[in-house]
Every structure is written in C-alpha cells, then in structure tokens.
Amino acid sequence: MRILIVTATYSPSINGVALTLNLQKSEFEKRGNKVTILAPKHPNQKYENSVIRIPSLPNPKIPDYPILVPIPTIHNLQIFTEKFDIIYFHHPFYIGDLSLTLAKYFKCPTVFYYHSRYEKIAQLHFPRLIFFPIINYLIKRNVGMIANQASQIIVGTQSVKQLLLRHKIKTPICVIPAIRKSMQIKNKSKSELKKRYGFADNEIIILCVSRLSKEKNLTTLLKIIKQVKSDRAFRLCLVGGGPEEKYLRKMANRLGLVRQTRFFGPVNHNITPQIYSLADIFAYPSRVDTQAIVILEAMSSGLPVVGFDCPGPKDFIQNNNNGYLVSNNLEFAQKLGELINNNLVRKKIGSNSLMTSKKYSFENSVDELENIFKKVVSEFKF
Incomplete structure (x- = not known):
C-alpha cells in the first residue's frame, strides 16, 4: 500500500504521537508498504526523503506541536506528484481539513486516529477570560465534522469509543491500542x-x-x-x-x-x-x-x-x-x-x-492497522 500519514507532530519532537508514528512508519516499510509523512517543519529536523514538511512557526505553549503556516513551497508541493491508496491522519482542525482535502484530490479513503480529548486540553491552554462552553462547543463541532467525514476512526481504548458514540459519531470506530515496543531489559539487574x-x-x-x-x-x-x-x-x-x-x-x-x-x-x-x-x-x-x-x-x-x-x-x-x-x-x-x-x-x-x-504487542497492533487499511481501501467508493 501507498500510505500518507498526516500529523501535527513528528520526529525530532519527543512525545507519544511522534514516537509511535516513527515506529509505525518503520514497521509498515519493513512489510513492503510505501509510507510518506506530511508534518510541520521543526528547527532540529534532519532531512528524510519520505518526509514532506509544512512551513511552521514555534509554538511557545506546546513546543512539540509547531504552529502550521499553510504556505505552498516547492518541497511540499511535491506531494501532488505522488499517488496514495489511503491517508492516515492524527489530528482534527487544520490537519483534519487538509487530510480530507488531499483525500478528494487523490480519490482515496481516510483513517482518523483520535488521540486526545481536545476540549479538555483547550481548557488548560486558553486564557481564563474565554467562555469555556463556547470553546467546548466549537472544538466538539470541528472534531465531529472531521470524524464524520473520515472513512474510519481508530481509538486506543473502549471507553474512548463510547465517548465518541455519545457524541453521535456515525463513522465506523474500531479499537486498536497504539503500542510501542516492550521496555523490559533482561540482562541488567x-x-x-x-x-x-x-x-x-x-x-x-x-x-x-x-x-x-x-x-x-x-x-x-x-x-x-x-x-x-x-x-x-x-x-x-x-x-x-x-x-x-x-x-x-x-x-x-x-x-x-x-x-x-x-x-x-x-x-x-x-x-x-x-x-x-x-x-x-x-x-x-x-x-x-x-x-x-x-x-x-x-x-x-x-x-x-x-x-x-x-x-x-x-x-x-x-x-x-x-x-x-x-x-x-x-x-x-x-x-x-x-x-x-x-x-x-x-x-x-x-x-x-x-x-x-503480554496481551499487547507492537507487531500485533501494526497487523490490526494494516488489516483495517486494506478493508477500508477495498470498500472505498469515490
């Protein structure tokens, strides 16, 4: 498969999403898939042939998530010379809108991995003077719109699936925990x-x-x-x-x-x-x-x-x-x-x-992702 991963954070940022995507990309490629990452520019980034960077500004509040500046450049326009079977995106808002727009251009399905309770996070970062019910409404509305336009939603736990169902999300939702590799060391006491x-x-x-x-x-x-x-x-x-x-x-x-x-x-x-x-x-x-x-x-x-x-x-x-x-x-x-x-x-x-x-493994989680991708691609009708 030709997979486009769209994310608001990627290496060298150090956080759960960035680390997991780095590992998943490597594993997908080992299995013969072609993977392209579309992610924000980072001041400490190293050039990677399969990573296309979007211009960005530093984010003083959350440095791991640069502020995207959607300006076309020769580098990021190269994405339109590619072909993709599926778009796998990890955030709503601009990333979600961009992913859905690209899906229309490439005539391919989308999979949205829902990572965070965005309205809860916003309450911590917006100034206290902002009326929280309005912020909550706008965030839930955007997340709902993005989620209902995706072909498939993936969440990490059953309880989060139930949260989304209560918000009347109609897109199919499956539970696949985002696993990283075991942290156990056997040779050191x-x-x-x-x-x-x-x-x-x-x-x-x-x-x-x-x-x-x-x-x-x-x-x-x-x-x-x-x-x-x-x-x-x-x-x-x-x-x-x-x-x-x-x-x-x-x-x-x-x-x-x-x-x-x-x-x-x-x-x-x-x-x-x-x-x-x-x-x-x-x-x-x-x-x-x-x-x-x-x-x-x-x-x-x-x-x-x-x-x-x-x-x-x-x-x-x-x-x-x-x-x-x-x-x-x-x-x-x-x-x-x-x-x-x-x-x-x-x-x-x-x-x-x-x-x-022991009930969970990185390899099994990638197996499940790959199977969902294949199912979504086979059932997709543009």
Whole structure:
C-alpha cells in the first residue's frame, strides 16, 4: 500500500504521537508498504526523503506541536506528484481539513486516529477570560465534522469509543491500542541500573514518563508526593521535557521536594527501557489522555501502576490487580505509600502488571492497522 500519514507532530519532537508514528512508519516499510509523512517543519529536523514538511512557526505553549503556516513551497508541493491508496491522519482542525482535502484530490479513503480529548486540553491552554462552553462547543463541532467525514476512526481504548458514540459519531470506530515496543531489559539487574543512574539500592523509585505540560497534571503529582507517608526512602523521577519544566522545578523547591524529585529531562527512546527497568512504581496523573501508551510500557517492565479512574488508565489498570485506580489526590498518595512500604504487594501487583502487558504487542497492533487499511481501501467508493 501507498500510505500518507498526516500529523501535527513528528520526529525530532519527543512525545507519544511522534514516537509511535516513527515506529509505525518503520514497521509498515519493513512489510513492503510505501509510507510518506506530511508534518510541520521543526528547527532540529534532519532531512528524510519520505518526509514532506509544512512551513511552521514555534509554538511557545506546546513546543512539540509547531504552529502550521499553510504556505505552498516547492518541497511540499511535491506531494501532488505522488499517488496514495489511503491517508492516515492524527489530528482534527487544520490537519483534519487538509487530510480530507488531499483525500478528494487523490480519490482515496481516510483513517482518523483520535488521540486526545481536545476540549479538555483547550481548557488548560486558553486564557481564563474565554467562555469555556463556547470553546467546548466549537472544538466538539470541528472534531465531529472531521470524524464524520473520515472513512474510519481508530481509538486506543473502549471507553474512548463510547465517548465518541455519545457524541453521535456515525463513522465506523474500531479499537486498536497504539503500542510501542516492550521496555523490559533482561540482562541488567535493577540494582545495577539504580547504581548506574545514581540511586541508592534501597531507594524506591516512583517513575512518571510524560511531556512536562499542563494537560499532564504534573503539578497534582508533586502535591501527591508531598502527601505520601513512608518511613522508607523514595524518590519521584520525571522523565520528559516540556514548557512546564521550569515551573515544576520551582514548585518542587517550594514544596520541599528537591531531594525527593529528579528531573531527567528528555531522554532518547533507546535509553527509556533502562529508566523503566530501574523503577519500582509507575505514577500516571493525567486525566485527559485517551490511552496513555506509557502505562503499557510501564506494565511491560513489571511496574505496578497508579492512575486516576478515567478514560485511558481505567482501560488497562485493573484495580487491586495490576495497579490502583483512584478518585482523588489523598487516595493516590495512600496507594503510593502502600506500594512503597510493602514489598510483597508491590511485587505481586507488578507481576500481574507484566502479565497484562503480554496481551499487547507492537507487531500485533501494526497487523490490526494494516488489516483495517486494506478493508477500508477495498470498500472505498469515490
């Protein structure tokens, strides 16, 4: 197949969508498909023959998502010399409109992967003076229009599918979790990895891998860590970069958590498995993600996971089995405390977590994507 992937974020941006698309592109190509990426320009980008860049401006609010400037250039006009069997797009708004327009030109179907609860994210980034019900209405209206014009919608979890159905989306929806490769390391002990990264062997590591931005709810996580009661030494490790890093560092200092919090910053995806493998617990405070790929990554390293009871986490965390689903900050802190203080419980839940991860694999998710693409192409009528 000739696949055009249209996205608002791509390598060298470091976020879930960009990393997943990079892996999917490589796997599709290994299987004999021709894949072209249409993505915003990035100041640190490297030339790739199969990546066409759209002019963009820096986005001070969300640096991983540059502001698109739809100006035709010799480079991006080359897309019209190509032929595609299907367009696989990952965002509504301009990306969605562009994808649907290109689909008409190429006379091919479209698949829309719905990644985020966009109205929830907008509430965090728009000025408080803007009337939220109007913003919510406009966002839901645009997402609904884009979704109902696509040939197929893919979501990462069953709960998000139900959310879309409640919004009267008529396009067929299927559930295919966006899986990345296992984070498990077999040849290195936890003690060895802790020593390599400067941690004490008896120190319990609470890990959170996330973009450091408002929608990830990391200020709440710092408040939760402050509430954790434990006689045992523990430390929160935040892996990732983003616009909130400076603020989060100041907040950690203000809460007296400087010694209990370590900011790793952005790390190469090849290093990430080592970070997961040295950790003991995974904390996930976001309430707006539709799937949270990092939860499955943590489970593939045998980590018990604590997250809020909301779409995304609740689709993978089985309460009191492979982790804990909580309803408020105090309960979150209590469950972290239980896992820190009780080795047997932590190991048992971590073992169950690892078993859960074995139900999912990167290769199987690409198999499912490929099958959906073939089905959509075969049924498409222009």
